[in-house]
Amino acid sequence: MTSLVNTNNNDFIAVVIQYRLGAFGFLSSDEVFRNGVVNAGILDQHFALQWVQSYISMFGGNASQVTIGGESAGAGSVMLQDLAYGGTQGTSLFRNTFSASPYLPMQYGYKDFVPSQSYYAFATAAGCPPTYAYGNSSQSIFRCLVAASSQKLQNASFVVSASGVFGTWGFLPVTDGVFIQQLPSQQLLQKQLNGQHLLVGNDANEGPLFTPQNITTEADLLAWLRLTFPLFTNDDIAKVLLYYPSTNASVDPMALDFATNGISGPTALNESQVGSGQQQRADNIYAETSFVCPSYWMAEAYSDRGRASYRYQYSVPLGTHGTDLTAYFGPVLPNQPADFERAFMQILGNFIVRDNPSISADVANGARASNPSAPNPATNWPPYSNFAPYQINLNTTGGTPYQAQPLGAPFNVTQYANATNDITLVNAYTWEGGRGYRCDFWRSVAALVPE
Template sequence: MWHTPILLSLFAATLFGAKADDLNVERITAQRSLAAPDHLVDLGYALYKGYHDAGTDLNVWLGIRYAAPPRGALRWKAPQTPETDRSVQDASEYGSVCFQSYPAIAGAPPMPEGDEDCLFLNVYAPSGPRAKKLPVLMWIHGGGYGWGDGRTDMSAMINDNDNAFIGVSIQYRLGPYGFLSSSEVNAKGVPNAGLLDIAFALEWIEKHIHRFGGDNTRITVSGESAGAGAVLLLSLAPSLKSKFQSIAASPYLPGQHAYDGDVPTQKYYSFAAQAGCGSSGPVLDCLRAKDAAVLQLANFNVTTSGKVYRTWAFDPVTDGTFTTGLPSKMLSSSRTKLNGRAILVGTNANEGALFVPQDEISTLEDLKAWLALKYPFFSAQDVEKVLAMYPNTDAPDDPSAAKFATNGLTGAANTNMSQVATGHLQRANAIIGEATFICPSYWLSTAYTASSRPSFHYQYSVPFAAHLEDVYAYFGPNQPQQPPSFSRAFRNIWGNFVTRGDPSVAGEPGLDSWPRWKEGREAQMVNLNTTGGTAYTATTQFGVQVTQFEEPGVRNQFGVVGAWGWEGGRGERCEVWRELVGSVPT
C-alpha cells in the first residue's frame, strides 16, 4: 500500500512540472541586477520594468498581466483586456498562481495557494544588438487542466540554444474556474474559459512581443500534458486566426463531452451544491456572488471525491465555437483545417503508470473493474476488444515476477511488462498511457502529414521515462539520469525546431537527419535514450522503486525507429482506439 503523505509530497514536488521551478528562485534572486531604463516596456495599457539576469544574459519580465482579473461578474466570461494603468509596475516577481486542486487521491488536503487574479505571463528575452526579430517559444504548463502554473524558468532552454529565441510562459484558469460547463454557463458566459485564456495570451504575444525583440510571425506554441492537449485543441480551433508552429509533449486527451451533456452538467450542479447555490435550476449568478474561498473549497470537494484515480473533475468540452467536435474524429477528417504550419510531437515510454492505482490491480477481475470505472460507456464487446490488444494470461499477477524495461523492438512489449509492473497491472498502465497520451500523439502527427505539413515525432525513453520526466530535461533542473549531454541535445531538438522548423541536430548521431512522420506503417520517430552509466535506485512519483543510471559513463543513444510496430504493434492499437471514440468521447 502506498502511503498518502509520501504520495502527496512526491505529487506536489513533481507532477506535471508545476513546482520544479521553485528550485530556481534563489538563483534568480541572487543574479538579477537593477533594471536599466531599456528594461522598461510600454504595452499601451501598462508599463512594466524588468531586470537583466547577469547569469543567463537574459532580460526578464515576470508577472505581466495579459488579461483583466476574472473575478465577480467576469467569472466564466471570455478574457478581457486589462484596465489601463500608466504607473510603472515592477516585473521582477512572478504573479500569483491560479486556484488549483489535487486530483482524485484519497486523503488529499485542500490547496489554499492561488488566486482568481492569475492571468499573468513571463518573458525571457536575449539581450544585446542581435536580439531583434527573434523567434518565440510560448510555453503552456500541464496539470490535467486543474493544477500547475507558469513559473517555469526558460533560461536553460534558451541558453543552450545560444540565446537564439525568446521564451514566454503563461498561466490560464484551471478547474471549475476555467472549465465549468452547462447550458447556463454557455448562455450567460463561456465554457472553456481556460482555453480562451490561452488563445488570448497567444494574441497578446502576437501584438506585443516585438517590444521585447520578438518576431510575431515566428511563434512556436508548446506545452506538456494538458498544455500539449491545449496545443492540439488550438490546432483544431476554427475561430483562431493565429499562424504558428507547435510542439506537443505528451498531449493529454481526456473525455470531451458536449458543453450541455450529462457529465459536465452533473459536475456543474455538484460544484454549485458544494458552494451553497443549489443543485438545479439557475445557479450561475449565485456562483458569481460567492467568495473565492467558498468556490475553492467546492472545487476541492468535487475534484478529490472523484471515483477515477488521479483525474480532475473539469475538462474541456465541445462548445461549438472554439471546440467544434471530438478531436480524435477531427484529426482524421480531410475537412479539418489545421492552424499550425508544422509540429514536433513527443511522448514518454511509460506515460500511464502515474494514473493507475498500483496497489489495486492484480487479477483479470480487478482489471475489468478498473476498466468499467475508467470507461463507463464501454460495452462488454469494447472491453474484450481492449483486452485483446493487451494480451496476457488470465492468471493473477505474480509479485515475484521479473520486471524490466522493454526495448520497443524485440522481446517483451510494455503491453504487459515494465520496470514497475507485469501482467494485468501493466496492461492497465499501458492502456491509460496509449489511450490518453500516446495514441493522440500519433493521430496529431498523422493529421499534419495528411495536410502536407511537416510533422516530426520522438519518444523519450531514458529510464524510467514516466509522465513528466522529460520536462526536467528541457527546462531543468536536470535529474540524475539526465546528464548534461542529453539535456543539451534535447534542448537543441526543441531549439532547432523553434528557429528552423526542423529538430535535426547536426553532429549528433541519430539526430542529424530527422525523418518526417509518414502515415500508417511507414511512420518513423526518433527514440531518445541513454546507455551505460552507474545504476542507482530511484522512487517514482507514485512511490515505486525503479533502477536508473547516472554519471559516470552515461552516453546518449539516439536512433530512428519504426513507430507503427513499436512495442508490439502500437500503430494498430491506436487505430482501434480511434474506432472506440464513440464509447470514449475524446
C-alpha cells in the first residue's frame, strides 16, 4: 500500500488485514452452525474492523473516517460487510467502501444441499466420514474434525476445492440468517446498507480466467450453461440466450480479436481481445453474473437516501480480471503509464480522504497529453443513479505496441507502452450493448443462481 499512500501525500493510513480461507474460513453445515459459526472468514474481517475502531487513533488515524476496500473476493467481502446484520450498523465501523470487481459467487443457505455436501466430502477426506458417528453417540463429525491435525484439514480442504466445477470454489460465504441475512442481489435492491459512500467498478474482460476456453459452438455454450447454472430450466436458459444473442454458431480460429469501444460496433457480447463468438459469449456471461452486475447493483444501492456512489470501468487493454490491481497499488505494468497510475491512485485517495473520487484535469489527462489542462469528466465525477447511470471509463490511447501474454489471456495479445490517458464519461446502462438491461435480468433470476 506504500505507493498508494505516498502518491496521496501520506494523507491516510493503510491497514491490511488477513482472514481464514477455504474450509478454515467457510466450512458450513447445520452441524457447524450449531457447534460454532459459519462464515468464519467474514467474521475475521469484521473483527479486524472492530480492532481498527478501537486502536487506529493510536496510529494517528480517525476512526470516524474509515474506508474499507478490496478487489475480487476482497471486493465481494467488502460487499458482505456493507450488508452485515441487515445493514443496521450504519457508519459505526466504516464510512466509505471501495469495491473493485466485486466477486459474488453462488450463495446458498448455510445448511442447503451444496454446502452440506462440501462439508461431508471435507469430513470424509479428513478421516471423519458421515459413518464416523454411527453407534457412538458421544462423538460427532464436528468433534472428529476439531481433533484432526491442521495438515490433514488443509489437505481435505484442497481435495474438495479441486473437485468442483471449473470456475467455482468448494467453500464460500453462505446465508446464515444472522450476519449475512439475504441474497446480496435482493438486499442491495432494498438498500439495507452500512456505510455512506461507494466507489465501485469492474474490468473490461472479467470472465476468461474462470471460463473453460474450449467453447466453440452453441452446443458447447448450452452444455456449459447447464453445468454452471444447475437450477435453470430449459426456459431459463432460453432467456439467457435471448439476453446474450450471437450471430455466429462457431468461431473462426484465424479471426483477429480486438477490444470493443463499449458504445458502437461489436460489443462484449461477442467480441474482445481474448475471444469472439461463442467463447466470448460464455466469458461475458460469467463476467456479468459474477463481477460486473454485482458492481452495478452496489452502485444502484448507494445512489440515494443520503448516500452517493461512483462507478468506473478499467478498460486498459487487455483488462482481464485482476489486471487493474497494479494500477492503484503498484508496481505498474508496461501498459500502465505513470500518468495513468497517478490518476487512478489519486482517484482512490481522494475518495478515501474527501468522499469523492474527482481529480484535477492535469492529473486526469496526464503530463504527456497535448493539453494537460483540457476539460476532463473526472474533474467533476457524477454520482451514479438510475436516472443518470454514468460511469467513468478509465482507458489509455496511443503508445507503442508490443506483444505479451497477460493474466487471463490464452495467447499473446497486443498491448501498448508509453500510452496517454484516455478518461471519458459513458452511460453504464447502455454500455456494451445494454449491460444494465442484462444485469436487471440476472437480478430477476437471482434466486435460481443463487446470488
